[in-house]
Amino acid sequence: MLQVSQADAKSGVQNSDFSQLDKMGMEQNSMATDKAVSPVVEIKNLSLSFETNDGPVHALSEIDLSIGRGEFVSFIGPSGCGKTTLLRAVADLEQPTGGSLLVNGVSAEEARLNRDYGYVFQAAALYPWRTIAGNIGLPLEIMGYPKAERQQRIAKNMELVNLAGFDKKFPWQLSGGMQQRASIARALSFDPELLLMDEPFGALDEIVRDHLNEQLLRLWDKTNKTVLFVTHSIPEAVFLSSKIVVMSPRPGRIYDVIDCNLPRDRSLDIRESPEFLAIAHRVREGLREGHSYDD
């Protein structure tokens, strides 16, 4: 923890963009020490099935997972294994049919009403009648931030996702990738401690994806946010995460949890290092076995 704070102070001098975030990060770090014992997300024996016309679909079963403050947890697994469903359950958008689920020590619903998390959906879902700036400011309007602070936060987050100058455009005038970046800025705008991201970079090209991966990593490093991140990309998961959860389908469950303790100030170059490749290999093995288990 001490180490992290030092890193914060150092980079805060170098990079004025993040100075605001740094301060918040330090506050959160000191808060984290007393809260460190209680996990941000605590899932015990959770199951969730959907009632459909051809019988129940068991989307999740026997999920046990505990995510501590400041962790970056990636979820990876074949399509339909329940990654989105798990994230939605944490966000109180789906109701578990069994087990228990606590977010910040309270029920998922309370956490949602406390506005504890920001959610990035699989699609951008920007409102077409609002400009990009208006879309990013939407949660701030709803949460009653004063106008001046709204504008300042909009500007800061547009900068963060490299959309500066596009504030007056409408979503349908932007490319899909730009829309997705705007939706990330929207989720970050009210600075939630917990970020739930469902394949946020799935629609982006490799270069932009790399860039945003680095940005996200720095943001996470400096602010000590907790991130739950769904992805289909093994390198992305290994690069970003402190923990990788490999899931397997029918019924959706956790196949393997892989710790991934690469240095916090890593850069993209680390993807060529042997440690990185070893973890990536283990994730790939897990995915493959999870698949064959099913056939």
Next chain:
Amino acid sequence: MTFRNVLALIAAALCLLALASPLGSVAGVSLSLWDDVGLLVFALALIAAVLGIVSRKLTGGAADIVMLVLPHSGAWYLIARLGIADQDLQAGYWCLVIASWLAAWIFVDQLSAKKPKSPSLQRFYGVVVPVLFGVWLLILWETLVRGFQVPTVLLPPPSMIGARFAASTAILWADFQQTFLKAVLIGYALGCGSAFLTAILIDRVPFLQRGLLPIGNLVSALPIIGVAPIMVMWFGFDWQSKAAVVIIMTFFPMLVNTVAGLSISSQMEKDMMKTYAAGYWQSLIKLRLPSALPFIFNALKINSTLAMIGAIVAEFFGTPIVGMGFRISTEVGRMNVDMVWAEIAVAALAGTAFYGVMNVIERACTFWHPSFRNG
């Protein structure tokens, strides 16, 4: 062979036919084109022009000007010469009318072949075509009705309606005020407004949906002829009873459309509001009403027409001695058909303008909708 050339050749053939055909007769003596220098010159000029088009000797801006000026001045002259015969006009005359119509059509065809870059020019062309269409409707109406001496009781020519319109602007204005400014606008505002509020109420208290929607449906199915006299009994002879009829007519379309519009936003858009812990009213105002706007404007446009019909028809069932519906029903009884048509013209103009205004507001409010988006 292009469509334009086909039109041009038919026009040329009709002009040649006109040279050989009778125009009509005066006191039993047949008249031909050679007896009327003006029409003869017009026929020859038209032949020269369309042949110029076919042979590509007449092109570009010159072709545009010729095909705009020639058929329309010709049509004006044809109307001026409607009185040359004392019986019905004959084939020669009608060949010329149709030929000039085809020539005007060639002009429109030339216009629509152009793809102007500047948006103001595009808008101008967008206006010219419907205006020419309307002009030719009036020209054909005028020539046919007068040329075949249709009794004015059946159908007066537009010139006669126009003259009556100009002579009775005071009465028409009073009727317009009574029917449109009072009954239509007030009834429309109250009908659409109350339906909108009811839709919100239904949305907020879902069990009302099962009760209120069928009742709304029932009310809208009531025949206006039955409702109007009852409203007159309830609310008196003046505009209030007409406004009541308009309310009944406009309520249901607005209710159904608003209810449908409020349910159009996608699950993901609603989930997003949920993750911000937005309340009912916040997500209504920031998400569901904006997405409902295309539906709401649909209803507002339908209702602008329904309100006109409702207010005018309702006046047939008792009214003070002013109002468009009242005027129509009494002047029909007195065989003053030109006045009836003048009122119809007022109703058409007012209805079109009303619809047009709603259209403009719609575009301003739903510019983001895929059907309006540009760039």
